[in-house]
Amino acid sequence: MAAPYVYGCGVVSSLPRAGPFSLVSLISRPGNRGKTTTLHIHGDAVTGAPAKPPSQSPSQGGSAKNTAVRGFRRIQLATGGMLLLSSVVGVYLLATDASLWLLAVSHAVGLVIIVVMDFVLGIYSLASSKSVYLPSIAAGVLGFVLQAGDVLTAPQYNMTIPYFARYLFGLGAFDLLLALQAGVVVAGVLGRPHARYLSRRKSRSQRVDYTRRGFIRAAAGLAGLVGLGVLVGSVKLPAPASGTKTTTTGSVQGSVANVKDLQVGTPVYFEYPSGYPNALIKNSDGSLTALSILCTHVCCECSFDAPSSTFYCPCHGSRFDSTGRVVRGPAATDLPAIQLSVDGAGNVFPTGVSNPGPCQV
Numbered sequence: 001m002a003a004p005y006v007y008g009c010g011v012v013s014s015l016p017r018a019g020p021f022s023l024v025s026l027i028s029r030p031g032n033r034g035k036t037t038t039l040h041i042h043g044d045a046v047t048g049a050p051a052k053p054p055s056q057s058p059s060q061g062g063s064a065k066n067t068a069v070r071g072f073r074r075i076q077l078a079t080g081g082m083l084l085l086s087s088v089v090g091v092y093l094l095a096t097d098a099s100l101w102l103l104a105v106s107h108a109v110g111l112v113i114i115v116v117m118d119f120v121l122g123i124y125s126l127a128s129s130k131s132v133y134l135p136s137i138a139a140g141v142l143g144f145v146l147q148a149g150d151v152l153t154a155p156q157y158n159m160t161i162p163y164f165a166r167y168l169f170g171l172g173a174f175d176l177l178l179a180l181q182a183g184v185v186v187a188g189v190l191g192r193p194h195a196r197y198l199s200r201r202k203s204r205s206q207r208v209d210y211t212r213r214g215f216i217r218a219a220a221g222l223a224g225l226v227g228l229g230v231l232v233g234s235v236k237l238p239a240p241a242s243g244t245k246t247t248t249t250g251s252v253q254g255s256v257a258n259v260k261d262l263q264v265g266t267p268v269y270f271e272y273p274s275g276y277p278n279a280l281i282k283n284s285d286g287s288l289t290a291l292s293i294l295c296t297h298v299c300c301e302c303s304f305d306a307p308s309s310t311f312y313c314p315c316h317g318s319r320f321d322s323t324g325r326v327v328r329g330p331a332a333t334d335l336p337a338i339q340l341s342v343d344g345a346g347n348v349f350p351t352g353v354s355n356p357g358p359c360q361v
């Protein structure tokens with residue numbers, strides 16, 4: 001059966017293909033044969049009733065709605081699952097990578113906010129809350145950009161960007177986190193046709209916010225939250241009054257200590273170049289060793305462990321002996337040695353770094 005309404009001039013595709021009003025029958029009538037015929041048809045081709053705007057039949061509208069609702073539900077399930085998994089991976093990173101807390105507290109706090117955000121949005125997505133559609137995509141974009149953008153902060157931690165990128169992207173959990181955030185964005189984009197359809201629903205409970213303004217508002221709100229967390233994490237707390245290493249300088253300008261003040265097995269700490277922590281050690285044979293104490297893994301500061309006479313890194317557990325050699329990984333490179341000169345009065349001066357590691361940029 002043909003559709004009853006035909007619009008425009010010479011529009012014939014909706015005409016009946018057979019029967020008294022078919023195009024074939026109109027053209028093949030004896031009087032019409034051999035003539036060029038232009039059809040001007042407005043309204044009902046059969047009854048001549050005036051044209052009406054197209055409309056979906058109730059069953060068509062219902063099925064389009066059901067398709068959109070079902071499709072949107074699937075997208076929300078996928079998004080919610082990925083957001084929840086992302087929050088679990090974030091918790092894993094926070095719990096297992098001490099360098100986040102010891103080296104980059106602001107990143108750690110930022111990640112905590114992202115974890116909470118992903119968890120809450122994930123739960124709401126799984127519960128089919130339509131109001132979290134745009135915030136979920138915004139969270140995915142934000143999480144991906146902020147996490148991937150971490151590599152740019154490498155110089156802040158005395159590393160080059162390529163070195164830090166190698167470390168960061170070499171972490172399976174970090175890559176999974178990025179993949180999940182990207183997956184949330186992709187799922188959200190795939191759900192656009194359904195969201196667009198549902199954004200036109202009259203019922204509030206079925207309507208989805210699908211506006212650029214809604215997205216910008218959600219992204220700005222979440223970015224503000226993460227920014228606040230990073231700001232709080234950047235606040236430098238005063239160092240505890242006791243139990244910390246003290247950095248010394250010698251009595252003569254430029255010197256870091258005097259040999260007569262040094263004791264075997266008790267390091268003296270100094271900065272060289274400015275801002276880079278080092279340890280000066282007097283060996284049992286009276287010789288001196290000076291080492292950078294920035295771990296060659298990802299530049300956390302090592303502490304001297306007197307009982308084992310080793311430098312211990314609290315971030316991932318690397319150890320170096322008193323000559324700077326790696327005795328336990330994950331660090332793979334020895335600590336850089338600081339070259340020294342001693343004047344006639346026993347004053348010790350640093351003069352250079354003999355094997356700069358990844359932490360001196």
Ligand code: FES
Nearest residue numbers: 295297298313316
């Ligand atoms: S920074 Fe990772 S072991 Fe030192």
